[in-house]
Amino acid sequence: MSVISVANLSVVKRDRLLFENLNFAVEQGSLLYVKGQNGAGKTSMLRVLAGLIEADAGEVYFTLQNIKDCREHYHQHLVYFGHKLGINSSLSAVENLQYWCQQHEVVISVDTIFYTLAQLNLVGLEDIPVANLSAGQQRRVALARFWFKHNAKLWILDEPFTALDTQGIELITKQITTFLSGGGAVVMTSHQALCIDYPTDELTLEYRI
Amino acid sequence: MTALMAILKRDLALAYRQRAELMQPMLFFVLVISLFPLAVGPEPKTLQLIGPGVIWVAAILSSLLGLERLFRDDFQDGSLEQLMLSSTSLPAAALVKVLAHWLTSILPLIVLSPLLALFLHLSEPMYWALLKTLLLGTPLLSLIGAIAVGLTVGLNRGGVLLALLLLPVFIPLLIFATSAVGSASMQLQYHAQLAIIGAMFLFSLALAPFAIAYALRVSQT
Amino acid sequence: MWKWLHPYAKTERTYHLCQRLLPWFSLLGLAVIILATVWGLAFAPTDYQQSEAYRIIYVHVPSAVLSKSLYSAMAIAAFIGLVWQVKTSFMAMIALAPIGATVTFVSLITGAAWGKPMWGTWWEWDARLTSQLILLFLFLGVISLYKAFEDKQQAGKAAGVMAIVGVINLPIIHYSVQWWNTLHQGATLMKLGKPSMPPEMLWPLLLSILGWALVSGAIFLLRMQNEILQRDIRRPWVVALANKSLALNKGK
Numbered sequence: 001m002s003v004i005s006v007a008n009l010s011v012v013k014r015d016r017l018l019f020e021n022l023n024f025a026v027e028q029g030s031l032l033y034v035k036g037q038n039g040a041g042k043t044s045m046l047r048v049l050a051g052l053i054e055a056d057a058g059e060v061y062f063t064l065q066n067i068k069d070c071r072e073h074y075h076q077h078l079v080y081f082g083h084k085l086g087i088n089s090s091l092s093a094v095e096n097l098q099y100w101c102q103q104h105e106v107v108i109s110v111d112t113i114f115y116t117l118a119q120l121n122l123v124g125l126e127d128i129p130v131a132n133l134s135a136g137q138q139r140r141v142a143l144a145r146f147w148f149k150h151n152a153k154l155w156i157l158d159e160p161f162t163a164l165d166t167q168g169i170e171l172i173t174k175q176i177t178t179f180l181s182g183g184g185a186v187v188m189t190s191h192q193a194l195c196i197d198y199p200t201d202e203l204t205l206e207y208r209i
Numbered sequence: 210m211t212a213l214m215a216i217l218k219r220d221l222a223l224a225y226r227q228r229a230e231l232m233q234p235m236l237f238f239v240l241v242i243s244l245f246p247l248a249v250g251p252e253p254k255t256l257q258l259i260g261p262g263v264i265w266v267a268a269i270l271s272s273l274l275g276l277e278r279l280f281r282d283d284f285q286d287g288s289l290e291q292l293m294l295s296s297t298s299l300p301a302a303a304l305v306k307v308l309a310h311w312l313t314s315i316l317p318l319i320v321l322s323p324l325l326a327l328f329l330h331l332s333e334p335m336y337w338a339l340l341k342t343l344l345l346g347t348p349l350l351s352l353i354g355a356i357a358v359g360l361t362v363g364l365n366r367g368g369v370l371l372a373l374l375l376l377p378v379f380i381p382l383l384i385f386a387t388s389a390v391g392s393a394s395m396q397l398q399y400h401a402q403l404a405i406i407g408a409m410f411l412f413s414l415a416l417a418p419f420a421i422a423y424a425l426r427v428s429q430t
Numbered sequence: 431m432w433k434w435l436h437p438y439a440k441t442e443r444t445y446h447l448c449q450r451l452l453p454w455f456s457l458l459g460l461a462v463i464i465l466a467t468v469w470g471l472a473f474a475p476t477d478y479q480q481s482e483a484y485r486i487i488y489v490h491v492p493s494a495v496l497s498k499s500l501y502s503a504m505a506i507a508a509f510i511g512l513v514w515q516v517k518t519s520f521m522a523m524i525a526l527a528p529i530g531a532t533v534t535f536v537s538l539i540t541g542a543a544w545g546k547p548m549w550g551t552w553w554e555w556d557a558r559l560t561s562q563l564i565l566l567f568l569f570l571g572v573i574s575l576y577k578a579f580e581d582k583q584q585a586g587k588a589a590g591v592m593a594i595v596g597v598i599n600l601p602i603i604h605y606s607v608q609w610w611n612t613l614h615q616g617a618t619l620m621k622l623g624k625p626s627m628p629p630e631m632l633w634p635l636l637l638s639i640l641g642w643a644l645v646s647g648a649i650f651l652l653r654m655q656n657e658i659l660q661r662d663i664r665r666p667w668v669v670a671l672a673n674k675s676l677a678l679n680k681g682k
Binding site for chain 3: 353356357360361363364366367370373374376377378380381384385388409420423424427428430
């Protein structure tokens, strides 16, 4: 059964048709890599998949149910990472992640958060306001959420590797591979070449005027 | 429930950490009201006559200044979209955020009101009427204001547009609130005005959260 | 029951519908408005209380009536657009807004002008004028909000929400201003006396309202067409239409 699928999807942004009549399905354990040049509509498509914006035409299905009909159920099994990190710069890394877990019904101990941040090379930086961290470090704090939501079935990542060093990229790539091997589905875009040791489906969006 | 309490705690904590920014509407409130004796002369009778109106207009303008920060930071850093993708109900979350905002941005104005009633020579019955209208009416400002803030949160220059959108809608509240204080000054009853303000407040309490949630979704690009 | 409306969610159908309706609204509207205005300004009997000055009602009343109808129409278009996600409905909403604002402005000017012979001042804060002023602000708010967005679909939804917030507030504003007026002034009510108006005065008035409605309708149709063309400028049907009109002009 496909985890996420779209039928006849058309998205318009600022009166420009980004793409139309798009059809695809992502099965459990598969990785969909969305490619295309700047402005082709990758981010918009990912946001339509997540349910943040509405498509002009067509439907998105999560486990064969229209996401409009099962929004709460869908969001319980989704983790989305977009251009905006989703962390508040006045709060610390731990506070941000605790708040995120509380909103997403993830029961977690503070120790687990500290442990995960340590794995992400953020030892000693967990309790200071996130504004004091570098861009790459802030990104790693935001990406930590992928270590927490265990019952997620779908991950949507929009250019996760930006600003990360090679070690950070390795960590995330390993986490994605682990998730995929466990039956999760991933849809992602990236401007860097994807160095992942896992079968990848590709979808290319063309830039339309 | 814990998710909503977490939102409240977080917003209160953030307000505390940004308390310098919170001082600005309060200072504006006092400053604007202080301008009036300078402008129309310090004659107590005049000040008492224009007092209720001046305090309410200043309260509306000050709350407009403070409204901008309601969703701005969360929108810009992406916390809002993560909230929209969570299991928390967006209308409920919006209501909690409006509550936190009212507690941190508007309640201080109400706490300052005795001082300003003194500045404008309001009598004691007038002040009690003013307090009641502020307590009942300012939540209305926050709730309806939040709808417009939700719509304009993605825009660069939302400030004056917010005022243009909201001031006409706040006029009935202004009319009834100042009329209540005016009645108090003449030793008359003002239950009717309070009842109408209360009705408007309850109406918006019931509907505004859904409108705010919709407005926030519209602002997502 | 509403299935016959469904094709008009498509911009092309609506554009051609506007094209077909335009001659009716514009020619008929122009004829009626000229007839009614001349009848009212020149031929209707003199009012015994206000003599000739009352004649301004033949411009003021239609504009005041229309200002409220246009706001309601705009709010209905907003509601349809928001509930059923119809793009053309949002276009109709924003096509109506400036017409409504202009008509409200005219009602304010003519209302104030009527005030001069009546009260001796160019402006008076009576209930009706104050309500019209607030209505003008509501219109301008919707227009400003729409213009603030670059993405016109977002703009339509945002302006639509404000239009509905405004329409819910409209009765509240109207009655609160009326009440405020009785509180503070009491005496200066604008006497319209429509029910007690003799038919020789009433008919040109009703005709005037009809004429204004038709002309507003014609302007709306033109604005609607413009809006559709602007939004769909890259669609093949618009390009074909432009080419056809270019060819026609070349042929001349």
